[in-house]
Amino acid sequence: MQELHDAPLAPLTTFRLGGPADRLITAETDAEVIDAVREADAAGTPLLVIGGGSNLVIGDKGFDGTALRIATRGVELRGTALELAAGEVWTDAVARTVEAGLAGIECLAGIPGSAGATPIQNVGAYGQEVSSTITEVVAYDREAGETVTLTNEECAFSYRHSRFKADPGRYVVLRVRFRLEDAGGLSGPIKYAETARALGVEPGERVPLAAARDTVLKLRAGKGMVLDPEDHDTWSAGSFFTNPILTDADFAAFRDRVHQRLGADVEPPAYPAGPGRTKTSAAWLIEKAGFPKGYGTGPARISTKHTLALTNRGGATTEDLLALAREVVAGVREAFGITLVNEPVTVGIDL
Numbered sequence: 001m002q003e004l005h006d007a008p009l010a011p012l013t014t015f016r017l018g019g020p021a022d023r024l025i026t027a028e029t030d031a032e033v034i035d036a037v038r039e040a041d042a043a044g045t046p047l048l049v050i051g052g053g054s055n056l057v058i059g060d061k062g063f064d065g066t067a068l069r070i071a072t073r074g075v076e077l078r079g080t081a082l083e084l085a086a087g088e089v090w091t092d093a094v095a096r097t098v099e100a101g102l103a104g105i106e107c108l109a110g111i112p113g114s115a116g117a118t119p120i121q122n123v124g125a126y127g128q129e130v131s132s133t134i135t136e137v138v139a140y141d142r143e144a145g146e147t148v149t150l151t152n153e154e155c156a157f158s159y160r161h162s163r164f165k166a167d168p169g170r171y172v173v174l175r176v177r178f179r180l181e182d183a184g185g186l187s188g189p190i191k192y193a194e195t196a197r198a199l200g201v202e203p204g205e206r207v208p209l210a211a212a213r214d215t216v217l218k219l220r221a222g223k224g225m226v227l228d229p230e231d232h233d234t235w236s237a238g239s240f241f242t243n244p245i246l247t248d249a250d251f252a253a254f255r256d257r258v259h260q261r262l263g264a265d266v267e268p269p270a271y272p273a274g275p276g277r278t279k280t281s282a283a284w285l286i287e288k289a290g291f292p293k294g295y296g297t298g299p300a301r302i303s304t305k306h307t308l309a310l311t312n313r314g315g316a317t318t319e320d321l322l323a324l325a326r327e328v329v330a331g332v333r334e335a336f337g338i339t340l341v342n343e344p345v346t347v348g349i350d351l
Helices: 030-043 090-099 193-199 209-222 248-262 282-288 318-336
Strands: 002-008 020-027 047-050 056-058 063-070 075-078 081-085 134-141 146-151 171-179 245-247 277-279 300-302 310-312 345-347
Touching: 020 030, 030 047, 030 063, 030 134, 030 171, 056 318, 075 090, 081 090, 090 209, 193 209, 245 248, 248 277, 248 282, 248 318, 282 318, 300 318, 310 318
Parallel strands: 020 063, 047 063, 056 345
Antiparallel strands: 002 020, 075 081, 081 171, 134 146, 134 171, 245 277, 300 310
């Protein structure tokens, strides 16, 4: 277990932003993770858990406490059952399942970060979510002071949400277990229209696993969503805002605002999100509110490839990023009456 003091945290995040931590511990085994958590809790020291740093925005003043970087490793594949240590690199894990001919997470290729972070916000993209394949999550319960195993149902998954996100200080994920599908080398049914078009198939059809993964990687790269240290469009946390889910009444009011602002012939994006609820597009809202790709003049700007990504063009501070985020939130609220919600976890700051 490695320990550093006054340790820079910015290099541990994909934004490359944020000040130092009083203390940084890197844990390489589950036992080391648990020991570090117990020590911090016993001393009453604030604790920040860091995985891949791809969904994290740290304030410029840094973190007054102990930062715990989870660097555990371990991949176990038995038939269609997959177990990943929390510190495993997610993109590598997806590649392993595709090579093994197993379907279920192939459309989540290219998502940066660690395996342990995926259940926290129910990571999803291109028609797949980890909640559809996760069977159990092994975590250290700081409240009970013991290791627990939570079933899929107990994780309380919903859109970009889970029990872990609802109670962020309680659990530290140690291992994630999945049940994949052996479909004879084929992918799961292609659900996302953009992916289906790129593959030249109809939604619901299956394709070779490698074709699904490679297509998703190309789509993500075209939006600056595959990490590249030379491409500032990838100095981000991916999608900075979640897609709003509205009640029927709220969506009707929103639709009226759209007609008033953009014309009676313009219809906003609308996707079913359960009884009495409709999901709309945050990217559409941002662009129609007057914030196109590449918007901004400072070191923090909207990506030139994807409206939903806020980026560090090099030399930005967290305050630069927050100023841009607040401008976008205020603009969308004024234009359409919807308040966007940030997707990344914020540390020492408020949006």
